[in-house]
Amino acid sequence: MISQTYTILNPSGFHARPTKAFVQAASAFPCKVSVIKGGRKVNGKSSLSMxxxxxxxxxxxxxxxxxxxxxxxxxxxxxxxxxxYEE
Structure with a gap:
């Protein structure tokens, strides 16, 4: 397992467009992808969860x-x- 922390640089945060791009990319890999913020851990392959x-x-x-x-x-x-991301 690999775990690393990142700071979100996009001025609008992670709204629908970047979330869709992330989920599509994550879904292309066979491994389990999780994203954690503030103690909450979600499936990185689910737009709704993200x-x-x-x-x-x-x-x-x-x-x-x-x-x-x-x-x-x-x-x-x-x-x-x-x-x-371009707005």
Missing amino acids: LTLGIQHNDEVTLEVDGEQEEQAQNTLSELLTKI
């Missing part, structure tokens, strides 16, 4: 990946967590 975290600008979230292709998933998903 949106319930209410991730805002400058929030810290922890990404956990476990299983097959976890290193590739960590690399891909970490970029999406720290990306600034």
Whole structure:
């Protein structure tokens, strides 16, 4: 299992568009993907679960990946967590 914490840089936080991009990318990997914020841990392959975290600008979230292709998933998903999206 790989676990790392990231700061959300997108000024609008993690709203529907970045959440959709993250979930689509996470779903492409066979490993388990979890996102943790404030003690709440959700399935990173579920848009609804991700949106319930209410991730805002400058929030810290922890990404956990476990299983097959976890290193590739960590690399891909970490970029999406720290990306600034065009509004």
